[in-house]
Amino acid sequence: MPLTARAARWCAGHPHGTLAAWLVFLSVAALGGAGTGLRLAPGLPGSVTAVVATDPAKLLVLGAPVVVALLWLVLGSALVTLAAALFLGAVLATALGLVTALSSVLPTSHLACDVVVLLGVVVSADHVLFSVRRHQEAVADGRDIPDTAQVVAATAGRTALVSGIAIAVSMTGLWLVGDALLAPVAFGAIVVVAVSTSAALTLLPALLALLPVPAPRRIRRWWPGRVPALRVxxxxxxxxxxxxxxxxxxxxxxxxxxxxxxxxxxxxxxxxxxxxxxxxxxxxxxxxxxxxxxxxxxxxxxxxxxxxxxxxxxxxxxxxxxxxxxxxxxxxxxxxxxxxxxxxxxxxxxxxxxxxxxxxxxxxxxxxxxxxxxxxxxxxxxxxxxxxxxxxxxxxxxxxxxxxxxxxxxxxxxxxxxxxxxxxxxxxxxxxxxxxxxxxxxxxPRAHSRSGRGRPRPGSGGAARNH
CATH class of the missing domain: 1.20.1640.10 (Multidrug efflux transporter AcrB transmembrane domain)
Structure with missing residues (x-):
């Protein structure tokens, strides 16, 4: 069993301990960032820094309701939406805290902080939606909570791991050869992707284990008959x-x-x-x-x-x-x-x-x-x-x-x-x-017969979808 699947299975079986560990990690990152303060990278043009920076209060007022409303429409459950919002908030708070705390060693910029927030929201939302969808499929197949967490880690969790490594590696290239303006942006992207990937493999299984995830809503429930344009x-x-x-x-x-x-x-x-x-x-x-x-x-x-x-x-x-x-x-x-x-x-x-x-x-x-x-x-x-x-x-x-x-x-x-x-x-x-x-x-089919398994039907919830 891969290490990521084992970690997700353990976190789903011990959700309270996982939440407590993440709470401690979040507090340390936030307090470390608040203690050191944000240090801007030297040599940045002041006009550039002023133009690209967004208003945090305006962004919070405009962005938070929009993201939460869209999550609720997509997920269809108030409890799961609340868990998703907590997941996004934990990722952003931890990433911003780490970037701020490390700015004394690796100076950052306002643009890098904006990129951390935007990239953290979209990447974390991807992890939540992919994991919730795979969780629903595994529960529909009759799996228990630990097995469901293992299946989610083998599919949506592996997606988060591979994409996170790909983004972090490419951003490392930009960080190493980038100038004073782009290097902080690349470093912020590396931090928020690493935090989001780690949370998708540990914190998210614990949250899903504590909540009743509803069955996915289908288009046919909303519109009677067949809608050919919406079918593949x-x-x-x-x-x-x-x-x-x-x-x-x-x-x-x-x-x-x-x-x-x-x-x-x-x-x-x-x-x-x-x-x-x-x-x-x-x-x-x-x-x-x-x-x-x-x-x-x-x-x-x-x-x-x-x-x-x-x-x-x-x-x-x-x-x-x-x-x-x-x-x-x-x-x-x-x-x-x-x-x-x-x-x-x-x-x-x-x-x-x-x-x-x-x-x-x-x-x-x-x-x-x-x-x-x-x-x-x-x-x-x-x-x-x-x-x-x-x-x-x-x-x-x-x-x-x-x-x-x-x-x-x-x-x-x-x-x-x-x-x-x-x-x-x-x-x-x-x-x-x-x-x-x-x-x-x-x-x-011969390989399946030798292994004692029948060939799974196309589209079934068989073992092949666990790859």
């Missing part, structure tokens, strides 16, 4: 190849052209802007290479890792184009910070889908049916995660001023494009086109 058909990859892929490619091309044209007049001095310099390109290449290595270790097929990076680049190009359409001059921090913020939810959704595809493929299903089943089973969790992330970005846009307001709106729009078009439509197409080179070894 077997020909989804074919439709995606004809519609979604050209649309995303056109958006990325327009975004790149608009970004380059708008970047030409950023500075009066000759030469390229900082985000188009050789150091910036080297940083981006290093981040992409590290991400490929992590995904290659996690999923083995090289085409899956390369497709993941290609889709990430497409999403960033679309987001940069949206940002360039809203501001007269692109700030030097915007491209890399946009990449940092988008890497959180996009990587979570991407890894979650890959796990679903892999679990369906291991049952012996064809590539086409495995893609359809994976998208269908992931639709509700991904839709809820996108809704919460979209609301958080909108709240940041409303609470920010000037450039950061445009940054929030661009991020929200880019998240919709990334989740709806890139991840759920274009990703299955790329993996399907790779054939056996981008696929996983399937469990054959």
């Amino acid at each position: 058909h077997r020909d989804t990859p074919r439709l995606a190849a004809r519609l979604a892929a050209p649309v995303v490619g056109l958006l990325a091309l327009l975004g790149l052209l608009h970004f380059l044209l708008r970047s030409a007049g950023v500075h009066d001095l000759p030469g390229a802007p900082p985000y188009l310099s050789g150091d910036a390109v080297l940083t981006l290449v290093l981040m992409l290479v590290l991400t490929v290595l992590v995904l290659l270790i996690a999923f083995r097929p090289i085409l899956v890792a390369l497709a993941s990076v290609a889709l990430g680049v497409l999403s960033v190009l679309v987001a940069l184009g949206l940002l360039a359409m809203q501001v007269a001059h692109i700030p030097e921090w915007a491209p890399m910070v946009l990449l940092v913020v988008l890497s959180g939810p996009s990587t979570d959704i991407h890894v979650y889908l890959l796990h679903r595809f892999r679990s369906e493929a291991l049952t012996g299903m064809s590539a086409r049916h495995a893609m359809t089943g994976g998208v269908r089973r992931s639709a509700s969790a991904i839709g809820g995660a996108v809704a919460v992330a979209f609301g958080a970005c909108i709240a940041f846009g409303l609470a920010g001023t000037g450039e950061f307001r445009a940054f929030g709106w661009s991020t929200a729009a880019a998240l919709l494009v990334d989740a709806v078009l890139v991840r759920t439509l274009v990703l299955p197409v790329l993996i399907s086109l790779g054939g056996q080179l981008s696929w996983w070894r399937r469990i054959t």
Whole structure:
């Protein structure tokens, strides 16, 4: 049994002790941050720091009700929503406390704190929704609380672990080679992703063990009859190849052209802007290479890792184009910070889908049916995660001023494009086109007969979904 599954099983079996340990950890981090105070990084332009900082009171008033309301609509339970809100609050308080406490050694910035809050909300919401959805499926299969926690850790928990490692590793590349403005942002992203991943594997199983999680709500309960537009058909990859892929490619091309044209007049001095310099390109290449290595270790097929990076680049190009359409001059921090913020939810959704595809493929299903089943089973969790992330970005846009307001709106729009078009439509197409080179070894009926198990039915709650 993997260590993460054992830890989650233990935390679910000892929820009160887990909550007490997290309460102590949260108190130490918060008190340490309050004792040292926030130390800003030296050499940062004062105007940049003032422009990108949001109003904390306004952000709390606007953002907290929006995020809680969206969580309640998605989860459908007041108690589970309260637990999710406590989970998000614990992650944010711990991450901000650690960043503040460590700022005496590794100076930070107001921009880094804003990124910690935004990235912490969207990543933590992803972990909650993915884990709750898998928890509901495991309970429906008749599992007890410890076994349910183990199943959740093997699926949603492994998603959190793989995506967290991928984000942290890529941000480490940005932290090591970034300048005085981007290094604090990368460090803040590493801290909040590490805290959120640890909480998803320990604190979240304890909270779910103490609460009655309701059955997932279905669309058919709300609208009578069949709604063909809301169903995933077997020909989804074919439709995606004809519609979604050209649309995303056109958006990325327009975004790149608009970004380059708008970047030409950023500075009066000759030469390229900082985000188009050789150091910036080297940083981006290093981040992409590290991400490929992590995904290659996690999923083995090289085409899956390369497709993941290609889709990430497409999403960033679309987001940069949206940002360039809203501001007269692109700030030097915007491209890399946009990449940092988008890497959180996009990587979570991407890894979650890959796990679903892999679990369906291991049952012996064809590539086409495995893609359809994976998208269908992931639709509700991904839709809820996108809704919460979209609301958080909108709240940041409303609470920010000037450039950061445009940054929030661009991020929200880019998240919709990334989740709806890139991840759920274009990703299955790329993996399907790779054939056996981008696929996983399937469990054959003979292997099942030798192990004493019957071949699980496609879409059933069998052992294959525990991979």
